[in-house]
Amino acid sequence: xxxxxxxxxxxxxxxxKDLLGKTLVHRTAEGIAKAKIVETEAYLGGxxxxxxxxxxxxxxxxxxxxxxxxFAYVFLIYGMHYCFNVVASTVDRPEVVLIxxxxxxxxxxxxxxxxxxxxxxxxxxxxxxxxxxxxxTKEQYGEDLCGGKLYIEExxxxxxxxxxxxxxxIDYAGEAKxxxxxxxxxxxxxxxxxxxxxxxx
DNA sequence: CGGAAGATTTCT
DNA sequence: GAAATCTTCCGA
Numbered sequence: 001x002x003x004x005x006x007x008x009x010x011x012x013x014x015x016x017k018d019l020l021g022k023t024l025v026h027r028t029a030e031g032i033a034k035a036k037i038v039e040t041e042a043y044l045g046g047x048x049x050x051x052x053x054x055x056x057x058x059x060x061x062x063x064x065x066x067x068x069x070x071f072a073y074v075f076l077i078y079g080m081h082y083c084f085n086v087v088a089s090t091v092d093r094p095e096v097v098l099i100x101x102x103x104x105x106x107x108x109x110x111x112x113x114x115x116x117x118x119x120x121x122x123x124x125x126x127x128x129x130x131x132x133x134x135x136x137t138k139e140q141y142g143e144d145l146c147g148g149k150l151y152i153e154e155x156x157x158x159x160x161x162x163x164x165x166x167x168x169x170i171d172y173a174g175e176a177k178x179x180x181x182x183x184x185x186x187x188x189x190x191x192x193x194x195x196x197x198x199x200x201x
Numbered sequence: 202c203g204g205a206a207g208a209t210t211t212c213t
Numbered sequence: 214g215a216a217a218t219c220t221t222c223c224g225a
Contacts, residue, residue, distance in 0.1 A: 041208070050208070052221090061221065079219030081209050098208060128209050170208060 002153045005146050008069030012042035012088040012095035015069075016183050019086065019097060021157050023105060026134045027149045031110045033134050035102035035124055036157065039184040039191045041167045043085070045094030050173035053094035064142045065094035072143040072150060074136060081128030084136050086145065086152070100168070100182070102130045103190040110135075126192045161186040168192070 003022065008015060017040075025034045045053035045065060052075070053062040064073050065087055073085035073096050085096040102124035104111055111123045111133040124130035131137070136150070143150045163186040170177050184191045 043208075052208080057222095059221075075208085076218095076220060077207060078209055078217080079207090080217065083208060085208085100208085126209070132210095168208075172207080 002146070002151050003070075005068070005070050008086065008088055008145070009090050010069070010088065012044050012097050013181060015086070015088040015095075016040040016042040016097045016181070017162055019099075019152070020162055020183055020185055021160060022152050023155050024099065024102060024134065024152050025150070026136065028135050030135065031107055033107035033110055034105040035111075035130070035134065036105055036155075037099060037101075037152075038103050038188045039099075039101035039182070041098040041100055041183070042088075042181040043096045043098060044181075045096075048173075048179075049176040050167065050170040051094070051096075056094060058094075062094060065096055066092055069095075070145045072136075072140050072145060074131070074138055074141045076138060077128070082131035082137055083127040084131050084134070084140075098127060099130060100127050101125045101184070101190055101192045102133070103188065104133070121189055125190055160188070 019037050019040050022037050023034055043051040045051050046056045053065050064071055069088045071087045073087050077083055085098045088095040104123050112118050115123050115133050123133045145151050163184050164180040165182045167182045
């Protein structure tokens with residue numbers, strides 16, 4: 001079943017944990033793509049130095065974060081890659097959940113074509129990669145996830161253990177980088193892996 | 202209005 | 214280890 005508005009109207013950390021194991025679906029003219037969420041990170045606007053909306057700073061980029069939960073927050077990073085986020089909580093609470101990695105479920109050929117690689121484990125194991133694979137761009141900024149071409153549904157899946165770690169690539173955020181706001185499915189081989197060079201997770 | 206930096210990926 | 218490449222933010 002497709003997740004309804006109520007599911008998203010909770011704080012970002014709770015939502016980040018609950019989104020693990022759910023399935024992200026995007027229907028486009030090219031076809032349908034489905035992938036299971038295996039890794040997320042929570043960003044809590046006001047009190048989180050790593051968030052784009054730190055200090056409740058509202059801008060044209062973060063505007064959708066201040067709206068109701070259940071909408072897509074997409075932004076361009078480093079001028080070349082998109083990152084897909086789900087807006088959490090309710091109005092005037094700029095909390096979001098960054099989707100960091102997916103496990104491909106359906107529409108594999110389409111994803112392989114978009115990513116220009118046939119290696120399944122490398123299709124969606126990073127924020128920029130999964131956006132390319134799912135066909136998510138700034139066109140999807142502000143999309144309603146409750147009834148549209150882009151949505152998240154709950155399917156039966158194997159039980160799993162949730163693991164928490166510090167977030168990735170936010171060294172600039174001071175003490176906020178210590179917070180254990182990254183969530184992933186323990187042992188899943190589709191989680192982002194470029195940070196495993198120095199440590200085994 | 203100009204400059205700096207970023208929730209990344211890919212190749213050498 | 215560095216480049217690619219552009220939007221956003223902040224200071225002047």
